[in-house]
Amino acid sequence: MTTTVPPPVHAPGETMPDFLLAAAGTTPARPAVIEFAGNGELRTTSYGELAARVRDTTAALADAGLGPGDRVLLETDTSAAAIGTFLACGRLGVAFVPVSPQTPDVRLATIAASTEPALYLSAGEPRQFLAGAGGVGTLAPEGLRLRRRPARRVRHRREVVAADTAYMIFTSGTTGRPKGVVMSHRAVVAFYHGMLTQGLVGPADRVASTSPFQFDFSLLDIGLALGSGASVVPVPRDLLRWPSRFLTVLRETGTTQVNGVPSIWRQVLRHSWNGLAALHGLRGVLFCGERFPMPELRRLQAALPQARIVNCYGATESMACAFADVPRPLPDDLDQPPIGRAHPGAELLLIGPDGAPVTGPGANGEMYLRSPALFTGYWDDPEATRSALVPDPTDPRSNQVVLRTGDLGCLGPDGELYFSGRADGQVQIRGNRVELAEVERRLLDLPGVAAAAAVVIPQADGDVELAAMIVQAPDAGPFDPTEAAAFCRTALPAYMVPGRIWVVDGLPVTENGKLDRVALSAWATEAGPT
Ligand code: ADP
Numbered sequence: 001m002t003t004t005v006p007p008p009v010h011a012p013g014e015t016m017p018d019f020l021l022a023a024a025g026t027t028p029a030r031p032a033v034i035e036f037a038g039n040g041e042l043r044t045t046s047y048g049e050l051a052a053r054v055r056d057t058t059a060a061l062a063d064a065g066l067g068p069g070d071r072v073l074l075e076t077d078t079s080a081a082a083i084g085t086f087l088a089c090g091r092l093g094v095a096f097v098p099v100s101p102q103t104p105d106v107r108l109a110t111i112a113a114s115t116e117p118a119l120y121l122s123a124g125e126p127r128q129f130l131a132g133a134g135g136v137g138t139l140a141p142e143g144l145r146l147r148r149r150p151a152r153r154v155r156h157r158r159e160v161v162a163a164d165t166a167y168m169i170f171t172s173g174t175t176g177r178p179k180g181v182v183m184s185h186r187a188v189v190a191f192y193h194g195m196l197t198q199g200l201v202g203p204a205d206r207v208a209s210t211s212p213f214q215f216d217f218s219l220l221d222i223g224l225a226l227g228s229g230a231s232v233v234p235v236p237r238d239l240l241r242w243p244s245r246f247l248t249v250l251r252e253t254g255t256t257q258v259n260g261v262p263s264i265w266r267q268v269l270r271h272s273w274n275g276l277a278a279l280h281g282l283r284g285v286l287f288c289g290e291r292f293p294m295p296e297l298r299r300l301q302a303a304l305p306q307a308r309i310v311n312c313y314g315a316t317e318s319m320a321c322a323f324a325d326v327p328r329p330l331p332d333d334l335d336q337p338p339i340g341r342a343h344p345g346a347e348l349l350l351i352g353p354d355g356a357p358v359t360g361p362g363a364n365g366e367m368y369l370r371s372p373a374l375f376t377g378y379w380d381d382p383e384a385t386r387s388a389l390v391p392d393p394t395d396p397r398s399n400q401v402v403l404r405t406g407d408l409g410c411l412g413p414d415g416e417l418y419f420s421g422r423a424d425g426q427v428q429i430r431g432n433r434v435e436l437a438e439v440e441r442r443l444l445d446l447p448g449v450a451a452a453a454a455v456v457i458p459q460a461d462g463d464v465e466l467a468a469m470i471v472q473a474p475d476a477g478p479f480d481p482t483e484a485a486a487f488c489r490t491a492l493p494a495y496m497v498p499g500r501i502w503v504v505d506g507l508p509v510t511e512n513g514k515l516d517r518v519a520l521s522a523w524a525t526e527a528g529p530t
Contacts, residue, residue, distance in 0.1 A: 015185040016166045017054065017090040019192055023229040024051035027203065028467035031231040033080040034206060036239075036249045037475060040425050043141070045080040046345070047229075050087075057088035057144050064119065064135060064149050068093030068157040069165060071115050073130075074139070075099050075108075077124035078213040079233035081139045082224060085121065086167070088342035090185065093119075093160035095179075097168045100214040101185060105129065106491035110177060111170050118150040118283045162186040168379055169216050169316050169324065171433045172496065176441030180379030181316045183216070190519070191319040191373035192223040194343035198323045200310065203229035203258050208250060210235045211431075218318050219289055221259045223319075224286075230257075240264055243272040250279055258306035259285035261431020262292040266463065269299045270490050276303045280368035288312035288320055291336055291419060298330055313339035314434070315421060316387060317375040317403050326417065338416035339409070348417060350409055351393050351401070364420055368393060369403040391474055425517065427456050429466055432495045438498055442488050443468055448476030453515055454498060455524045468498040471506060479503050502527065 023030065035043040045053070058076040066072070073088050074096050076082040082098075089096040097115050099108055101124055112120070112130055119135035120126060122142065126136050133152030165325045172177035201224060209221035209232055218234075225232035233253045241246040247266060250258065256266075267289075268276050276520045285300065292300075292311065301309060309328075314320030324340025344349040350358040350365035357435055358365035370392065376404055377385035389401040408420045409465030436454040443452035451471040456464045472479060481501040506521035 011037075014189045015090050015160065015162055015164075016188050018190045020053050020087060020226040021047070021054065023047045023131045023203070023226065027229055030203065030229065032204075032226060033083060034231050035080060035255050036233070036236060038255055040252060042253060043080070044231075050080065050084060052082035053143065054087045054091065057084050060090045060144050060146070061094065061119075064146055065152065066092055066094050066118055066150060067155055068160055069155070070118040070150075070153070070167070072075065073097045073098055073099060073112060073115065073117040074213075075103070075121065075122045075127075076099055076102065076139055076207055076213055078218050078222075078232075079123065079139075079141070080311045081123065081141055081143070082213055083226075083232070085139060085144060086482040091160070092164055092166045093157070095165035095168055095171070095182075098214045098218075099165065099170070099492075100212045102212075102493065103214070104491055106490065107178060107334065107493070111180075112239065114177075115168065115180065120154065122154055126307040141445070146249055149294045162189070165376065167216075167219070169279050171316055172426075172438045173384070174435045174437040175384075176438050177386060177436075178438075179217075179381065182376040182379050183319070184376050187373045188219070188319060188489065189219075190221070190371070191343075192227050192323075194345045194373065195220070195224060195320070195323070196227055197344045198310070200286065200308075200323075201230050205230040206233050206254050207231065207283075208233045208235050208253070208255040208258045210240055210258070212237060215432075216319050217259070217261070219313075219430075220288070220319055220460055224259070236325045241267070243268040243270075244275065247272055247279065249276045250282065254281060255279075257286070258282065258334045259286045259288070259501055260288040262287050262296065263463065265296060265300055266461070268273075269296055269303070270461075273299070273303055279304070280306065282307055284308045284310070286312050286323075287309045288314070289433075290310065290428035294330075294335060296462055298338065301326065301328060311339055312336045314369075315403075315405060315407075317405075318346075318369055318371055318373045320374070321369050321371060322348060322417070332398055336418060338412060338414070339419050341414050342369065345371060348409070349394060350417070355393055357394060358411065361413045361415075364408050364410045366423055367405045367407045367417070369405060370400070371403070374401070374403050377407060377432060425458065427464075429456065429464060429495045433491070434466070434496050439468065439488070439498065442491055443470055443484065443498075443501075446470075446487055448479070450472050451478075451507055453517075453520055455517070455520050457521070457524050465499050466496070467500040469502045469503070469504045469505075469507060469520070469524070472503060476512060 024047040033045040137146040170178040206227040211217035309326040313322040349368040439454040450473040508516040
C-alpha cells in the first residue's frame with residue numbers, strides 16, 4: 001500500500017487518536033478491543049494491532065485524497081474496524097459522521113445531503129441510493145476496501161489542529177430534520193480528561209459498550225476504555241434484547257464494567273436476576289441518558305453487591321458532564337439518585353427564572369454548563385447554535401459562552417444536583433433522545449392530517465410508550481393508524497414511531513393558545529393504559 005501520509009510537522013496538540021492510542025506506545029500487547037464472535041469465540045485486537053490498523057487506514061484514506069475539512073459517513077455498529085477507521089479519520093483531520101445500519105433510508109439521505117461526505121463507508125452492503133454520490137467503500141473486519149475514490153476537491157487546509165471537527169452526531173431536531181452536533185478533538189479530549197478523574201476503570205478492566213455507534217455514548221465507552229489502557233467490549237446490538245444472551249456476552253468476554261442506558265437492564269432484572277448476581281467479576285455499572293427508575297435501580301444494586309454504580313448525566317453537546325456514585329445503601333425515602341456535580345474542569349450552573357443563580361436547596365433552575373468540552377455548534381444551523389451556546393448568564397460581558405442544556409435541576413440538601421425534568425418538548429425513550437416536535441412534523445406530512453401532538457405515556461413497568469394524537473382535516477378520508485405508523489417508520493428510527501395514534505377532534509391548548517402538554521399527557525395516560 002502506498003503511504004502518502006505526510007510526516008507530522010509539529011505536535012498537533014492532543015487529538016482524539018493521540019489520546020485513545022496512548023497505550024499503544026506503552027502496552028502494545030494488551031487487548032484494546034474484544035469482540036464477541038459467538039460460539040464462545042472472541043476476536044481480540046491488541047493496542048499494537050489497533051495502532052497498525054489505524055496507520056494502514058490513515059494511509060489508505062490519505063491516498064484517496066482525504067484530508068482536513070472532509071467528512072466520512074460511517075454506517076456501522078461498534079467494532080475494531082469502526083474504531084480503527086474513526087481514529088484514522090481523526091489522524092487526517094477528517095470528521096466522521098457515524099450512522100446506524102438501522103437508520104431508515106429517508107433519514108440517512110437527509111444526513112448525507114446535509115453533510116456531503118467525501119466518502120461513504122459501510123460495514124454491510126452500501127445503500128444503493130448513496131452509492132452514486134462521492135467515494136464509496138466497505139469496512140471489513142480485515143480493513144477498508146474502496147469501491148470508488150472520492151471526487152477531486154480543492155483543499156484549503158493542510159494542518160490537523162485540535163480545534164478541528166472530530167465527529168458529528170445526529171440527534172432528533174425540533175425542526176423535523178435531525179440536528180448535527182459538531183464536536184472538536186479539543187472538546188472530546190477535555191471531556192475524556194474530566195471523565196478519567198473519576199477513577200472508573202483501570203488497565204485490567206473490560207468495558208462493555210451497549211449503545212449504538214451512532215450515539216456519542218459509545219464514544220464515551222471507547223474513551224473510558226482506551227483512555228484507561230483497558231479493553232472495550234462492543235456488545236452485539238441484537239443480543240441485548242435477550243437477557244440470557246446478554247449475560248453470556250458479559251461472562252464470556254470477562255466484562256468488568258457495563259455502560260448503557262437504564263433500559264438495557266430491564267429484561268435482565270425481570271428474567272435473569274440470578275444470572276446477573278452470578279457475575280462476580282462485574283465491578284462497575286455506568287448509566288446515562290435518562291433517569292433510572294428507582295425500583296429497578298434498587299434491584300440492580302442488590303444483584304451486584306460488589307459493583308460501583310454511577311449515574312452519568314449530560315448531553316451530546318458535551319458528550320456528558322457529571323458523574324455521581326449511586327449511594328449504597330440507597331436510602332428508603334430517596335426517589336431518584338443525584339447527578340452530582342460537573343466533572344473537574346467544568347461547572348454546572350443552576351439559573352433561576354429571574355436569570356440569577358439558584359444557590360439554596362429545593363428550588364428549581366435550568367442547568368447551564370461551563371466547560372472546555374462544549375460542542376462547536378449544530379451543523380449548518382446557526383440559529384439553533386445561538387440558542388444553545390449562550391453568553392454566560394453569570395458574566396455576560398465576558399463573551400464566554402455556556403451550554404444552555406434545557407434541563408431543569410435542583411440542589412439537594414447534600415449540595416448535590418438532582419435532575420428535575422426538561423424545560424421543553426424533548427423526551428428520552430429507552431435512553432434515546434427524541435424531540436416530540438420531530439415526530440409531530442412527520443405526522444403532519446401525512447395527507448389529511450391537520451394537527452398532531454406526540455406524547456409519552458409512563459408504563460407500570462418503568463418503561464414509556466410513545467403515542468400521538470392527530471386532528472384530521474375536514475375533507476380527509478378514513479384514518480389508518482397502521483399505515484400512519486408505517487409512514488413514520490420510513491423516516492424515523494423505530495423508537496420515534498408512535499405505538500398508538502388516536503384521532504381526536506381537537507388538541508388541548510393552554511390559556512395562551514399553546515399546546516397543553518400537561519393536559520395531553522393526562523388524557524393519554526387515562527385513555528391508553530396498557
Ligand atoms: P447522551 O447521548 O449524552 O446520553 P442525549 O444528548 O441523547 O445524551 O440526551 C441528553 C438528555 O438526556 C439530557 O439533556 C437529559 O435531559 C437526559 N439525561 C441524560 N443523562 C441523564 C441522567 N443521568 N438522568 C436524567 N436524565 C438524563
